[in-house]
Amino acid sequence: xxxxxxxxxxxxxxxxxxxxxxxxxxxxxxxxxxxxxxxxxxxxxxxxxxxxxxxxxxxxxxxxxxxxxxxxxxxxxxxxxxxxxxxxxxxxxxxxxxxxxxxxxxxxxxxxxxxxxxxxxxxxxxxxxxxxxxxxxxxxxxxxxxxxxxxxxxxxxxxxxxxxxxxxxxxxxxxxxxxxxxxxxxxxxxxxxxxxxxxxxxxxxxxxxxxxxxxxxxxxxxxxxxxxxxxxxxxxxxxxxxxxxxxxxxxxxxxxxxxxxxxxxxxxxxxxxxxxxxxxxxxxxxxxxxxxxxxxxxxxxxxxxxxxxxxxxxxxxxxxxxxxxxx
Amino acid sequence: xxxxxxxxxxxxxxxxxxxxxxxxxxxxxxxxxxxxxxxxxxxxxxxxxxxxxxxxxxxxxxxxxxxxxxxxxxxxxxxxxxxxxxxxxxxxxxxxxxxxxxxxxxxxxxxxxxxxxxxxxxxxxxxxxxxxxxxxxxxxxxxxxxxxxxxxxxxxxxxxxxxxxxxxxxxxxxxxxxxxxxxxxxxxxxxxxxxxxxxxxxxxxxxxxxxxxxxxxxxxxxxxxxxxxxxxxxxxxxxxxxxxxxxxxxxxxxxxxxxxxxxxxxxxxxxxxxxxxxxxxxxxxxxxxxxxxxxxx
Numbered sequence: 001x002x003x004x005x006x007x008x009x010x011x012x013x014x015x016x017x018x019x020x021x022x023x024x025x026x027x028x029x030x031x032x033x034x035x036x037x038x039x040x041x042x043x044x045x046x047x048x049x050x051x052x053x054x055x056x057x058x059x060x061x062x063x064x065x066x067x068x069x070x071x072x073x074x075x076x077x078x079x080x081x082x083x084x085x086x087x088x089x090x091x092x093x094x095x096x097x098x099x100x101x102x103x104x105x106x107x108x109x110x111x112x113x114x115x116x117x118x119x120x121x122x123x124x125x126x127x128x129x130x131x132x133x134x135x136x137x138x139x140x141x142x143x144x145x146x147x148x149x150x151x152x153x154x155x156x157x158x159x160x161x162x163x164x165x166x167x168x169x170x171x172x173x174x175x176x177x178x179x180x181x182x183x184x185x186x187x188x189x190x191x192x193x194x195x196x197x198x199x200x201x202x203x204x205x206x207x208x209x210x211x212x213x214x215x216x217x218x219x220x221x222x223x224x225x226x227x228x229x230x231x232x233x234x235x236x237x238x239x240x241x242x243x244x245x246x247x248x249x250x251x252x253x254x255x256x257x258x259x260x261x262x263x264x265x266x267x268x269x270x271x272x273x274x275x276x277x278x279x280x281x282x283x284x285x286x287x288x289x290x291x292x293x294x295x296x297x298x299x300x301x302x303x304x305x306x307x308x309x310x311x312x313x314x315x316x317x318x319x320x321x322x323x324x325x326x327x
Numbered sequence: 328x329x330x331x332x333x334x335x336x337x338x339x340x341x342x343x344x345x346x347x348x349x350x351x352x353x354x355x356x357x358x359x360x361x362x363x364x365x366x367x368x369x370x371x372x373x374x375x376x377x378x379x380x381x382x383x384x385x386x387x388x389x390x391x392x393x394x395x396x397x398x399x400x401x402x403x404x405x406x407x408x409x410x411x412x413x414x415x416x417x418x419x420x421x422x423x424x425x426x427x428x429x430x431x432x433x434x435x436x437x438x439x440x441x442x443x444x445x446x447x448x449x450x451x452x453x454x455x456x457x458x459x460x461x462x463x464x465x466x467x468x469x470x471x472x473x474x475x476x477x478x479x480x481x482x483x484x485x486x487x488x489x490x491x492x493x494x495x496x497x498x499x500x501x502x503x504x505x506x507x508x509x510x511x512x513x514x515x516x517x518x519x520x521x522x523x524x525x526x527x528x529x530x531x532x533x534x535x536x537x538x539x540x541x542x543x544x545x546x547x548x549x550x551x552x553x554x555x556x557x558x559x560x561x562x563x564x565x566x567x568x569x570x571x572x573x574x575x576x577x578x579x580x581x582x583x584x585x586x587x588x589x590x591x592x593x594x595x596x597x598x599x600x601x602x603x604x605x606x607x608x609x610x611x612x613x614x615x616x617x618x619x620x621x622x623x624x
C-alpha cells in the first residue's frame with residue numbers, strides 16, 4: 001500500500017467539487033444551527049430546489065442561464081419562507097420535524113410520475129434536455145481549454161477545474177459573508193437567540209424576523225450548494241438528494257466546529273480527505289472486495305467521529321470554554 | 328427606613344384600596360383575565376402603577392404574579408382586557424414591541440446569555456441599533472460610531488454594577504448573583520421607563536442581595552419606575568414605596584408598605600389554611616414591634 005497514493009486520493013477529493021458542495025451546505029447549516037440554534041434537518045431540500053430551480057427554468061422552459069441561477073436561489077428563499085412561517089414561532093423541534101419531512105416530500109414529488117414533464121421524474125434532468133441544457137452556458141463560460149491540468153499531486157480535467165475554482169471562490173465569499181455578519185450587531189442578536197430567545201425578546205428584538213432571516217440566508221447558501229452540485233454533474237436526479245446528505249452536512253459542521261467561521265470548510269475538507277484516502281487504502285490493500293469498501297469506509301469515518309466527540313466535542317476549531325458551559 | 332423615591336410624595340394622599348387611581352400612572356391595567364383551562368390565573372379589574380416609584384408585587388405562590396408579568400410584557404396574551412403603558416395600548420402587543428415602548432422585564436430564572444461575553448450581553452440591550460439590520464450589518468461604517476457609543480454606555484453600567492472586571496468573560500462563567508446583576512444592568516441598556524423585576528433576589532447570597540437592593544433603590548433616581556416581585560417581606564418593606572398584593576389571581580390589597588402589612592386580607596392570604604406550606608413567606612406584620620394580637624385569625 002502506497003501512502004503517497006492514499007494522500008493523493010484524499011487530497012484530490014478534499015479540494016474537489018463534492019467537498020465544495022458539502023462545505024457550502026455546511027456553511028448554511030452553520031448559520032442555522034451553529035449561530036442561530038435553528039435545527040434544520042432538511043438542508044438537502046434547499047439543495048434540491050436550488051438545483052431544480054436552475055434545471056427546470058433553463059432546460060425545460062429555455063430561460064437564460066443567469067436567470068436560472070436566480071430562480072434556483074429564489075426557490076430556496078421561498079422554501080425557507082414556507083417552512084419558517086408556520087414553525088419559527090413554535091419550539092425548535094417543530095422546525096426540525098418540518099424540514100426533514102419537507103425535504104423528503106420534495107424528493108418524492110419531484111420523482112413522481114405526474115411531475116415527469118417538469119422534473120424528468122426519477123431520471124431527473126440530464127444535460128442533453130433542452131439543447132445544450134442548463135449546463136451549456138456554464139461550460140461555454142469555462143476559460144480553460146480542454147485537457148488535464150496537474151498541480152503537484154492534484155489532477156483536474158478542464159471542466160472539473162472550472163467547477164473547483166468557481167466553487168472555492170463561492171465558499172470564500174460565503175465564509176466572508178458569515179464572518180462580516182456574525183461580528184456585527186446583527187450577528188450578536190442571532191447568537192443571543194441561540195442562547196435564549198426569550199431574553200432577546202425581552203430586550204426588544206423581533207426574534208421571529210431574525211430567525212426568518214437566518215433561515216432564508218442559510219437556505220439560500222444550501223440552494224447554491226445544490227446548483228453547484230448540478231453544474232458539476234451536468235445532470236440532476238431526485239435520488240441524489242437523500243436525507244443523509246443533510247446529516248453528512250451536520251457531520252462536516254460538527255467535525256470542523258459549529259459556530260466557527262472556518263469550521264464547515266475545514267470539516268468538509270477533512271471529511272472527504274478521510275473518506276477518499278480510507279477508500280483507496282481499503283481498495284489497494286485488497287482486504288475486501290470493492291463492493292464492501294463503500295460501507296466500511298463510512299463505518300471507519302463514523303468511528304473516527306465518535307472518538308472526536310469523546311475527546312474534542314467542540315469540533316476541531318470549536319472553543320472548549322463554550323463547551324464547558326453547556327450544563 | 329430608607330429615603331423614599333423622588334416620586335413617592337405624590338402617593339401620600341392615595342387611599343390604600345385595591346384599584347385606587349394614582350396621580351400619575353405609568354401602567355394602567357383594566358379587566359385583564361387569563362385562564363389556564365379551568366383555572367383563572369389572573370383576574371385584575373383595575374390597577375394603576377405610579378410613575379417614578381418602586382412598587383412591589385407580593386402574594387403567595389400561585390397567586391398569579393409571574394403570569395401577570397407575562398401578560399403585561401407581551402410574553403402571554405390575556406383572554407380579556409388589556410393595559411396601557413405610558414398611554415400606549417398593550418392589547419396583543421408582542422414582547423419585543425413592549426420592550427420598545429420602554430417597559431423591560433427580567434426573569435425569575437436568570438437568562439444570562441451564556442456563550443456571549445458580558446460586554447456582548449450588555450451591548451445586546453441597546454435599542455434601535457443600525458447594525459442589527461441585516462443589510463447594514465454588512466457595511467460597518469453604517470453602525471461603527473453607534474456601536475462605540477453603546478460600548479461606552481455598557482462600560483459605564485458595568486462599572487456601576489461592579490462587573491467591569493468580567494467584561495470579556497463569557498456570561499456562563501458568572502456566578503448566580505453576578506448573573507442577576509448582569510441581567511439587571513442589561514435591562515438598563517434598553518434605557519427603559521419602567522423595569523419589571525421578577526424575583527431579582529431569588530437564590531442570591533445576603534451580601535449580594537444588599538448590593539442588588541441598592542441598585543433597585545437607585546432606579547427611581549434615574550427616572551425609572553419599578554415593579555418587582557419579591558417574597559422576602561423584610562426586603563419588600565424596606566424597598567417599596569407602594570405594595571400591591573395578589574391572591575388567587577386578584578388584587579386583594581394595595582397601599583403603602585406599613586398599611587398593607589396590617590391589612591387583614593393580606594394576612595389571610597398568607598396564613599389561609601388552603602395555601603398549604605407557604606413557609607417561604609414571613610407573615611409577620613411590619614414593623615415587628617407592632618405585632619398585634621388581632622393579626623392572628
